Amino acid sequence: MKCLPFLSILFIIFCNITVQLAAQDDITYKQPPKDIADLALAKASPAVSMGKNANWIVLMERSGLTTIEDLAQPELRIAGLRINPANFAPSREPHFTTLQLKDIRSRQIVTIQDLPPNLKAGHIQWNPDETGFTFTNTTANSVDLYRVNIQEKKAYKINEAPLNTLLGSPFVWVNTGTILYKTVPRNIKPVPGRSSAPKGPVVQESKGKAGASRTYQDLIKNPYDEDLFEYYASAQLVKNDLQKESIIGSPAIYTSINSSPDKNYILVQKLNKPFSYLVPYYGFPTKVEVLAMNGELIRTLASNPSSEGAPIGFDDVVPFPRSFGWRNDQPATIFYVQALDKGLGRSKAEYRDAMYTTSPVDKSEPKELFRTRMRYNRVLWGNDQIALVYEDMNAIRKIRINTFNPSTGLLDSMFERSSNDAYSDIGNPVTIKNNYGKDVLYTTNTELLSRIKGNKQQASRNNNIHLLLEGEGASPEGNMPFIQVYDTKQKKGRILWRCQPPYYETVVDVIDAQQLLVLTSRESNTEVPNYFIRDLRKNQAMGTAITDFKNPYPQLEGIHKQKISYKRADSINLTADLYLPKNYNAQKDGPLPVIIWAYPREYKSAADAAQIRGSKYTFTRINYGSPIFWVTQGYAVMDNAEMPIVGDGGKEPNDHFIPQLYLNAHAAIQAVARLGVGDSNRVAVGGHSYGAFMTANLLAHTKLFRAGIARSGAYNRTLTPFGFQAEERTYWEAPDVYFNMSPFSFADRIKTPLLMLHGEADNNSGTFPIQSERLYNAVKGHGGTVRLVILPFESHGYAARENILHMLWEQNNWLEQYVKTPPQNTPSNAREKKAF
Numbered sequence: 001m002k003c004l005p006f007l008s009i010l011f012i013i014f015c016n017i018t019v020q021l022a023a024q025d026d027i028t029y030k031q032p033p034k035d036i037a038d039l040a041l042a043k044a045s046p047a048v049s050m051g052k053n054a055n056w057i058v059l060m061e062r063s064g065l066t067t068i069e070d071l072a073q074p075e076l077r078i079a080g081l082r083i084n085p086a087n088f089a090p091s092r093e094p095h096f097t098t099l100q101l102k103d104i105r106s107r108q109i110v111t112i113q114d115l116p117p118n119l120k121a122g123h124i125q126w127n128p129d130e131t132g133f134t135f136t137n138t139t140a141n142s143v144d145l146y147r148v149n150i151q152e153k154k155a156y157k158i159n160e161a162p163l164n165t166l167l168g169s170p171f172v173w174v175n176t177g178t179i180l181y182k183t184v185p186r187n188i189k190p191v192p193g194r195s196s197a198p199k200g201p202v203v204q205e206s207k208g209k210a211g212a213s214r215t216y217q218d219l220i221k222n223p224y225d226e227d228l229f230e231y232y233a234s235a236q237l238v239k240n241d242l243q244k245e246s247i248i249g250s251p252a253i254y255t256s257i258n259s260s261p262d263k264n265y266i267l268v269q270k271l272n273k274p275f276s277y278l279v280p281y282y283g284f285p286t287k288v289e290v291l292a293m294n295g296e297l298i299r300t301l302a303s304n305p306s307s308e309g310a311p312i313g314f315d316d317v318v319p320f321p322r323s324f325g326w327r328n329d330q331p332a333t334i335f336y337v338q339a340l341d342k343g344l345g346r347s348k349a350e351y352r353d354a355m356y357t358t359s360p361v362d363k364s365e366p367k368e369l370f371r372t373r374m375r376y377n378r379v380l381w382g383n384d385q386i387a388l389v390y391e392d393m394n395a396i397r398k399i400r401i402n403t404f405n406p407s408t409g410l411l412d413s414m415f416e417r418s419s420n421d422a423y424s425d426i427g428n429p430v431t432i433k434n435n436y437g438k439d440v441l442y443t444t445n446t447e448l449l450s451r452i453k454g455n456k457q458q459a460s461r462n463n464n465i466h467l468l469l470e471g472e473g474a475s476p477e478g479n480m481p482f483i484q485v486y487d488t489k490q491k492k493g494r495i496l497w498r499c500q501p502p503y504y505e506t507v508v509d510v511i512d513a514q515q516l517l518v519l520t521s522r523e524s525n526t527e528v529p530n531y532f533i534r535d536l537r538k539n540q541a542m543g544t545a546i547t548d549f550k551n552p553y554p555q556l557e558g559i560h561k562q563k564i565s566y567k568r569a570d571s572i573n574l575t576a577d578l579y580l581p582k583n584y585n586a587q588k589d590g591p592l593p594v595i596i597w598a599y600p601r602e603y604k605s606a607a608d609a610a611q612i613r614g615s616k617y618t619f620t621r622i623n624y625g626s627p628i629f630w631v632t633q634g635y636a637v638m639d640n641a642e643m644p645i646v647g648d649g650g651k652e653p654n655d656h657f658i659p660q661l662y663l664n665a666h667a668a669i670q671a672v673a674r675l676g677v678g679d680s681n682r683v684a685v686g687g688h689s690y691g692a693f694m695t696a697n698l699l700a701h702t703k704l705f706r707a708g709i710a711r712s713g714a715y716n717r718t719l720t721p722f723g724f725q726a727e728e729r730t731y732w733e734a735p736d737v738y739f740n741m742s743p744f745s746f747a748d749r750i751k752t753p754l755l756m757l758h759g760e761a762d763n764n765s766g767t768f769p770i771q772s773e774r775l776y777n778a779v780k781g782h783g784g785t786v787r788l789v790i791l792p793f794e795s796h797g798y799a800a801r802e803n804i805l806h807m808l809w810e811q812n813n814w815l816e817q818y819v820k821t822p823p824q825n826t827p828s829n830a831r832e833k834k835a836f
Helices: 006-023 034-041 223-233 446-451 628-633 653-674 690-701 735-740 743-749 769-781 801-820 830-834
Strands: 047-050 056-062 076-078 081-084 096-103 109-111 121-126 132-138 143-149 154-157 171-175 178-183 235-240 245-259 265-271 286-292 297-304 322-326 334-339 353-358 367-372 375-381 387-393 398-405 410-418 431-433 439-441 466-471 482-487 492-498 504-512 517-523 530-535 560-567 573-580 592-598 601-603 636-641 644-646 678-688 707-711 754-759 786-791
Touching: 034 628, 034 801, 047 504, 056 121, 076 223, 096 121, 121 171, 132 171, 171 245, 178 245, 245 286, 265 322, 297 322, 297 334, 353 375, 367 387, 367 398, 367 410, 375 439, 466 504, 504 530, 560 653, 573 628, 573 653, 592 653, 592 690, 592 801, 601 653, 628 636, 628 801, 636 653, 644 653, 653 678, 653 690, 653 735, 678 690, 678 801, 690 707, 690 743, 690 754, 707 801, 743 769, 754 769, 754 801, 769 786, 786 801
Parallel strands: 592 636, 592 678, 601 644, 678 707, 707 754, 754 786
Antiparallel strands: 047 056, 056 096, 076 081, 096 109, 121 132, 132 143, 143 154, 171 178, 178 235, 235 245, 245 265, 265 286, 286 297, 322 334, 334 353, 353 367, 375 387, 387 398, 398 410, 431 439, 466 482, 482 492, 504 517, 517 530, 560 573, 573 636
């Protein structure tokens, strides 16, 4: 072998270093333009929580963006969880940094004394008698529980041992003087150490039984992960009478705790071994038990196996008992649901599910209450005359609401609609507290109508049960929220109140159903959302304002916003939210470069796909992932551009995914072009997650765009072989669909510049970072223009200030480079002619 001269070797090393530097082009964090940065860092209005007495509200100021140092803290990714090993809590939890009380009558804001320093509050919950509220506070090495006494305006630490908040709700009130919560076990041993050498290989085995599973992330991978999960998830159940703690039973991995309405029993669900390597923690073996208040085991209701190998279709469920809970309308009655069709939604069956009830102490045979013809969804208990039973079936896109009479056992269909048909939604029932302190249906009669000033509707004289329903009020005019009285026998409703233009006003909470007192949030295109107390009896145009929040986005004042409607080539109606820059004049300034941001959705009906969604009267909100930033940079922005994928006539929507994407995108571009505000030759398309998948497909199959932005997507559907999004068929049932819907299959055709971003620690099912890495390599390998940005420590949604500002810089730089500058000597319709 001939030796190379020393200088030649140095030259080769220098070239290699230069190539590596080019591949890692300028890796320091960057800042976007000032208007974009200021919008991204703007402080949102506080959140609000109100007690039913409507005398006080809690103002809760959200934490701002975290830092990259915070995200870089130690984190365990096990069993589908992200765990902070320092404090037995989920990592990355959002929190509130400020809590204040506001007196509704005087409008004065009151400081709460003795709040913990460096507040990180969560799980805000009013006490049963609403004399105060409770919250958790997270510190670097523990989570504590506080209660605030309204009368004293003071906070008190409740717990002695630190809480374990890793699984489920961390605490539950039994009554005004008793609270249950989960703590870190006393005298806990040091965290298990990891052996420098494994005890043996990691082995999984299948013995001929089908065991399909979704593509989950952060699963248990080895015995050491099992040890860590058990260590951090185990908790000690504690009862506190606000004076002292009492230990209940032994440490276990509790996923839920709930006291009986009569306060005598506790229903708990625990996880057992063996832990699965194929499904997250909520698919592990489960034991359901009834405990006395002193922790004594009264009864074991179920010992369910792992869901590993259970059917995974959208209408499939586990074949063993599920959905355990207390009947809120009785002192101590347990209900649960079990499949009658072996959990197989595609099988033929007259009835899908049955609900049973049993006593916490009596071990006699459970009593069957009713059967559902579709898949059981949920139940809302009322009294001995009524409960509401919800059932649905994804395959046929149907939702049904039934009335159930607990006294007679009669189940009767009250209302049915397509799950895609928002126009016909009757709303959600209002609930009140019963004498057990549990939420139950509020029932009334149409005499309620006579209490409303100016109401000309005649009250019915029947004895039918009536419910109070509140809903979004989707309509051809957009969402117009409402409250109505609904006759459960006649199956008709009468509107009590509906929001009126030019406002979007929605019911946040019903303060007093009998007095028709509600808390609403009202906003308009120019008015920031604020909270109002509305007395529906007075039929006022406005309620009483209880907050006066200011616009956090002064940079957006003066921009033009409108909801535009247009048709695609097959006559399906589409909409988008169009934003135009401040002081923009189409005749004077000419067409603008355009950004279209979207997320595809599947429908079984063209009529449902064409429905108007959202409201044209909402205030413009902005978050880190929004495209609205670029209206400050001279772009026309089409946000929430409808991208329906329709499967009419028994066809599956995804059978014609790509052609329908083209129809949607082409229609959107032509809509802004016809308005004279958008340049059809300077259009970018973008989206996050499934929107990123859409973006890559549009660039692979059309010539409509100058550039694309794809964030945290999945691009090779063979890596999600047991279904994805609304696709229920497996890869082996529909291989052509999986291949043709994968932009990775057509990476050689992606020549339009594509910016790809992905969180390095993405935790979403199916969107592994390797999805972006492989598509990047494929496009690069075929000579395409592509840039891949991996954001350190970020999961599927992004959190760190540095990463978010850099992401915005990347997107702005990409748009400026490939979209904003008009192409030279290109006819206005050239890109349309070359498309698809």
